[in-house]
Amino acid sequence: MRQSIIRQNEAVSSTPIYAASETNLDSLLEALGPTARHWATLNGFSAAVGSVLLVPVEGEQGQAVLYGTPVEELPSSFALGGIVSALPAADYHLAAGFPDVEQGLLGFALSSYRFDRYTKPARPLPRLAAPESVDLERMHFILDGVELARDLINTPANDLGPEELAAAIEELFVTYDGSGEIIVGDDLLERDFPMVHAVGRASSRAPRLADFSWGDENAPKVTLVGKGVIFDTGGLNIKPSNGMGLMKKDMGGAANVLGLASMIMAANLPVRLRVIVPCVENSISGSAFRPSDILASRKGLTVEIGNTDAEGRLVLADALSLADEEAPDLLVDMATLTGAARVALGPDLPPFYTYHEELADEIALMSEASADPLWRLPLWQPYMKYLDSKVADINHINTSGAGFAGSITAALFLSRFIENTTAWVHFDIYGWTPTERPGKPSGGEAQGIRCLFDVIAEKYSS
Incomplete structure (x- = not known):
């Protein structure tokens, strides 16, 4: 994906892409010459938004691309990604007149992503030259992180089990001279992660918890926790077939956390980074945990199980308890x-939850600036009563009987396991693009991490 955005080699010619609109089309074709005008007329090109036409022009240039844009601005930040599938493999550059060049380049690159691990490689893709004003190194950090998240989500569970996910975390940190440990199987009980063990014990693939760190120990502490459920059958509350089909993506939180960690370490941000991921498969066997079971937790709270298909918050609770013990400066879970x-x-606008007003404002600002949509929902305390249990300290699902406020009550449950950390934020992401659009190929998706990278860079680099 990063190879689609290049720094132009002066020895290599490239084809210009022009922003064409209803108001400038005539003058643009006049400048490109009669051959371009004739070809545009033959093809009925009217600069409709999103339309693309490769036209011949006189002289050494040989050809140019016309890209239909609105009169005033691009229809979206990543709209330029729509031309990737329309252009033959060659080198291109943006002619003068394109607004928000950096976002356009990013959209082009994000649209160039292909997951071809199990298929023959697709046709070569076009490449777009970045002007000197664009920080290409930083853009590559971002693209590599997004690609890592997408690749992990798209990989099926038969090739990405708990062991493989934990190994991917270790490999990433070793690359950047980080270190950590992976706690496996019954050792989770010895090390006081009872809910991680309970959720993963029914699988033939042992549960584990990966805990890795990087950076100066005296730098601000940024801890990322990701849900690493590599496949979710629903457990004994088994999902129907139409609810199980996409469950390879249930480790999307872990994938996004790793993508963000990759960006942070590649950019060498001045933080002490820690990543904690419980890696489990919610499967079914004689040892599966059951509805109405009461589980111990690392925090010391007893948890009544209302539905085994709400397993993610259980493994997160133990992982968040561990993270909270050192009270990091910033704690993010996805x-x-x-x-x-x-x-x-909907699938494209993940909610986030936090008690920290300043952090919420920073996320909202960077979300808009980075075209990485997020929306704050409230940790509405009156709904905490929906988690009441008559036999344990807390139930992990809404027990009101009406099923109201499912995302909010899940966030409230997690909040019970945060005691020492002030700046904690929870993201309830989808991790998937169901319908392809510019900048968003269908399949596994990175959500929120471009925004969070900007937040962390801005917050701690200064």
């Missing part, structure tokens, strides 16, 4: 946690 978030906001 999880494909609830269908309720999709019902409320």
Whole structure:
């Protein structure tokens, strides 16, 4: 994906891409010459938004691309990604007149992503030259992180089990001279991660918890926790077939956390980074945990199980308790946690939750600036009563009987395991693009991490 955005070699010619609109089309064709005008007329090109036409022009240039844009601005920040599939493999550059060149380049690159691990390589893709004003190194950090997240989500569970996910975390940190440990199987009980063990014990692939760190120990502490459920059958509350089909993406929180960690370490941000990921498969066997079981937790709270298909918040609770023990300066957790978030906001707008007003404002600002959409939902305390249990300290699902506020109550449950950390934020992501659009190929998706990279860079680099 990063190879689609290049620094132009002066010895290599490239084809210009012009922003064509209803108001400038005539003058643009006049400048390009009669051959270009004739070809545009033959093809009925009228600069409709999103339309693309390769036209011949006189002279050494030989050809140019016309890209239909609105009169005033591009229809979206990543709209330029729409031309990737329309152009033959060659080198291109943006002619003068394109607004927000950096976002356009990013959209082009994000649209160039292909997951071809199990298929023959697709046709070669076009490449777009970045002007000197663009920080290409930083853009490559971002693209590599997005690609890592997408690749992990797209990999099926038969090739990405708990062991392989934990190994991917270790490999990433070793690359940047980080270190850590992986706690496996019954050792989780010895090390006081009872809910991680309970969720993963029914699988033939042992559960584990990966805990890795990088950076100066005296730098501000940034801890990322990701839900690493590599496949979710629903457990004994088994999902129907139409609810299980996409469950390879249930480790999307872990994938996004790793993508963000990759950006942070590649950019050498001045933080002490820690990543904690419980890696489990929610499977079914004689040892599976059951509805109405009462589980111990690392925090010391007892948890009544209302539904085994709400397993993600259980493994996150133990992982968040561990993270909270050292009270990091910033604690982020990401999880494909609830269908309720999709019902409320759809697949493209993940909600986030935090008590920290300044952090919420920073996320909202960077979300808009980076075209990485996020929306704050409230940690509405009156709904905490929905988690009441008569036999344990807390139930992990809404027990009201009405099923209201599913995403909010899940976030409230997690909040019970945060005691020492002031700046904590929870993201309930989808991790998937169901319908392809510019900048967003269908399949596994990075959500929120470009925004968070900007937040962390801005917050701690200064």
